[in-house]
Amino acid sequence: MTRGEVLYQVQAHGPKELEAEYLKLIKDHVSKLLQLPGFLAAAWFVEEALPTDDQFRFIVQYEVETREHLETYFRTLGVVLRSEAQERFKGQVAILRKILIKKEAQFSA
Numbered sequence: 001m002t003r004g005e006v007l008y009q010v011q012a013h014g015p016k017e018l019e020a021e022y023l024k025l026i027k028d029h030v031s032k033l034l035q036l037p038g039f040l041a042a043a044w045f046v047e048e049a050l051p052t053d054d055q056f057r058f059i060v061q062y063e064v065e066t067r068e069h070l071e072t073y074f075r076t077l078g079v080v081l082r083s084e085a086q087e088r089f090k091g092q093v094a095i096l097r098k099i100l101i102k103k104e105a106q107f108s109a
Contacts (some may be wrong), residue, residue, distance in 0.1 A: 014093035038069025
């Protein structure tokens with residue numbers, strides 16, 4: 001399981017012709033976030049799509065130590081990175097962000 005108490009998930013999808021350019025941006029963003037205090041790890045996923053789907057679909061999950069670390073990112077570097085992505089892709093890439101807070105397991109095998 002995760003070491004941090006927060007999973008910050010960023011989902012993106014857009015036209016296939018922007019895939020390489022968006023991937024380049026994501027790699028840069030992941031590198032910058034992993035240098036921040038409290039950002040412990042990141043994982044990149046590609047969502048399986050129907051063969052007729054003409055969209056790329058990426059998901060990046062960041063493992064974050066605490067909600068406070070995530071809020072610090074939102075107030076600082078997050079403002080810059082979001083602005084950069086919006087300017088570069090001008091609404092052509094849809095982004096959905098989720099914040100998942102780990103709870104103590106209440107399940108048994």
